[in-house]
Amino acid sequence: MPETSLPATAPRTAPAPPAARYAALDALPPTATGAEVWAALGHAGLLTRAYRDRSVTAGTDPDGLADLLTAVDARFGIPATLSSSVQLATALPILATSQTPPARHALGRALTGRATVTLAATDASTGTDLTALRTEVRIDDDGLTLTGSKRWIANTTTAAWHLVLARHRPGRHFTHFTWVLVPADAPGVTVHPADSTLFAASGAGHLTLDDVRLDRDHLVGRTGFGLPLFARHIATERLAGAQWGVALCRRVLTDTHRHLTGRPHGAGTLWDLDAVRQRFAACLVRVRELQALTTDSADAVAHRHDATAAAALKAAAGATVNHVLATCGQLWGADGFTTGGIQEIRAQAALFDIGGGAGEVVLGTVADAAETVLDGLARPGTLP
Known part of the structure; x- marks a missing residue:
């Protein structure tokens, strides 16, 4: 079967026990890069677990996505997990909206771990203000021409394709933007690694597009539907971030508890100090709150693409992860400054x-829907 017709699904097999399911990852070192982890997941047929019926076009399976992210976080660093999260939650679902040969080819290779794909939305000069982005695509009868630059994009240095959000018309209207699938080796495409040792393993970098010429079949989705597609799938990325946040906090708290119960202090250990126990317990409460919110919001975000619920998850995950990591950093003391330690x-x-x-931006989204959120609070057991 030619690669251009690879399906966006995987054969159904009997479920393996959780430990055996991710055995393919255990051959990699903890320092593995995002591209290496992605390849291992794809080769083992695990990437489609993030989707209902093992098909990207069927939508996200919240439980499968959480299971995947938890397995990756348990074994590798934050950069490698970031590399997988962005592709699973946002890049591949957007790519799957297109049935053109280039899109089908890229999706097939990505799902089998033979390629990575970036989500190149953030512009060099405008950041997350997407309606102000300057990257431009000119569409004519003979093809497309792209010009612009993107910054701080995960998987940039390893990607075979860049999924680029560009404007096809001047102005801030939400119908003025379109997705384009850009081969990394196309003339005019230049990649620069980001100046960051913290995220080097994610392939983070900057992308420059200098009069990149492509055929029209590199358009992804309908022209003018770039921002609605992004809004639909960034909600799932925020769900993924909250699920990952719970897994990360649990892992860090487990390591911290082990450190505190094993570190001598006086006649006992650091864990025997009431102040330490209370600070740790407060972290447990915060993570349980995030877990409950994530569980309650999962279907609304994954199936109904609820932007308000997704924004609330993003805000809660950011605040909770910051609180837990700051507290654990303090509890580890000087030992936290080792290479790869809690401070890193x-x-x-x-x-x-x-x-x-x-966080401030997504809280604005929640505030915009304040009346709806308040109405939901008046109906226990329901979501706004």
Whole structure:
């Protein structure tokens, strides 16, 4: 079967026990890059677990997505998990909306782990203000021409394709933007690694497009539907971030508890100090709150693409991860400054309150829907 017709599904097989299911990842070192982890997941047929009926076009399976992210987080660093999260939650679902040969080819290779794909939405000069982005696509009868630049994009240095959000018409109207699938080796495409040791393993980098010429079949989705598509799938990315946040906090708290119960202090250990126990317990409460909110919101976000619920998840995940990592960083003391220690993880985890929309931005989205949220609070057991 030619690669251009690879299906967006995987054969159904009997479920493996959780430990055996991700055995393919255990051959990789903890320092594996995002591209290496993605390849291992794809080769083992695990990537489609994030989707209902093992099909990207069927939509996200919240339980499968959480299971995948938890397995990756348990074994590898934040950059490698970031690399997978962005592709699973946003890039591949957007790519799957197109049935053109280039899109089908790219999706087939990505799902089998033979390629990575970027989500190149953030412009160099305008950041997350997407309606102000300057990257431009000119569409004519003979093809497309792209010009612009993107910054701080995960998987940039490893990607075979860049999924680029560009404007096809001047102005801020939401119908003025379109997705384009850009081969990494196309003339005029230049990639620069980001100046960051914290996220090097995610392939983070900057992308320059200098009069890149492509055929029209590299358009993804309908012209003018770029921002609605983004809004639909960034909601799922925010759900993924909250699920990952719970897994990360649990892992860090487990390591911290082990450290505190094993570190001598006086006649006992650090864990025997009431102040330490109370601070740790407060972290447990915060994570349980995030877990409950994530569980309650999962279907609304994954199936109905509820933007308000997704924004609330993003805000809660950013605040919770920051609180837990800051507290654990303090509880580890000087030992936290070792290479790969809690302070390094804490610096990387700041991404949760910044990437994909800063905490203040998503809180604005929640505020815009204040009356609906308040109405939902008056009806226990229901979501707004």
